[in-house]
Amino acid sequence: KGTTREQRALKYLKEHARQGDPDSVLETFDEFCRTQEWAMNAAEEKGDILDEIVRELQPTTCLELGTYCGYSAVRIARNLSPSARLITIEVNPDYAAVAREVVKLAGLQDKIEVINLDSADVIRELKNTYDVTKLDLVFLDHWKYLYIRDIKLIEEEKLLKKGSVVFADNVIIPGAPGYLEYIRGSKNYKSTFYSVHFEYMDDMKDGVEKSVYIGDE
Ligand SMILES: Cn1cnc(CNC(=O)c2cc(-c3ccc(F)cc3)cc(O)c2O)c1
Numbered sequence: 001k002g003t004t005r006e007q008r009a010l011k012y013l014k015e016h017a018r019q020g021d022p023d024s025v026l027e028t029f030d031e032f033c034r035t036q037e038w039a040m041n042a043a044e045e046k047g048d049i050l051d052e053i054v055r056e057l058q059p060t061t062c063l064e065l066g067t068y069c070g071y072s073a074v075r076i077a078r079n080l081s082p083s084a085r086l087i088t089i090e091v092n093p094d095y096a097a098v099a100r101e102v103v104k105l106a107g108l109q110d111k112i113e114v115i116n117l118d119s120a121d122v123i124r125e126l127k128n129t130y131d132v133t134k135l136d137l138v139f140l141d142h143w144k145y146l147y148i149r150d151i152k153l154i155e156e157e158k159l160l161k162k163g164s165v166v167f168a169d170n171v172i173i174p175g176a177p178g179y180l181e182y183i184r185g186s187k188n189y190k191s192t193f194y195s196v197h198f199e200y201m202d203d204m205k206d207g208v209e210k211s212v213y214i215g216d217e
């Protein structure tokens with residue numbers, strides 16, 4: 001075929017979505033995944049919960065681990081206030097390249113920074129190199145076994161404050177058992193589980209976990 005699924009998705013978005021319109025990009029991406037090829041986007045149901053969190057929290061500084069093609073980055077950033085920012089980290093260079101194009105197509109390149117590095121290396125540099133003081137929202141959607149490593153790093157770097165929200169995708173499929181045990185057992189978080197459909201599969205159940213940081217600053 002020569003092209004990857006992610007490149008085919010980008011081509012479809014460029015041909016069918018309205019330039020500079022994030023809602024159109026998301027709707028078109030969902031249509032592509034329902035009619036042409038499935039992709040591991042946070043999709044409608046998980047996306048609606050993410051929208052609710054962003055609208056209520058009105059975060060200034062957001063961090064996403066696992067950009068993939070940028071669907072959830074666009075979903076988050078379209079609801080951010082003018083001065084708010086999203087840093088999204090994708091270790092796979094091919095995905096990061098597609099994500100940058102999707103972000104541009106949505107007209108959100110001034111609010112979203114896509115970083116093609118390993119998440120742990122960036123988290124250690126957020127304060128010194130990326131001018132971050134605190135994270136208001138963290139979205140975990142990268143390799144599931146890395147959720148626990150990275151949340152511990154984020155705590156170590158003292159990047160959370162009272163009220164910060166950590167939102168984790170896929171806690172059922174593929175699952176993140178170590179992370180769930182850790183976050184639910186920690187006195188520093190108040191966690192809520194949401195049973196949702198797995199992206200674009202109306203007959204499969206997944207889960208997302210929203211954890212509010214209540215620990216020491
Ligand atoms: C390759 N890669 C680069 N980044 C990542 C991190 N994301 C995931 O692993 C991920 C996987 C699935 C999933 C895929 C196939 C399947 F049969 C069941 C579940 C769904 C998601 O929502 C995900 O976020 C993977």
Ligand SMILES: [Mg+2]
Pocket residue numbers: 040041042141169170
């Ligand atoms: Mg996911």
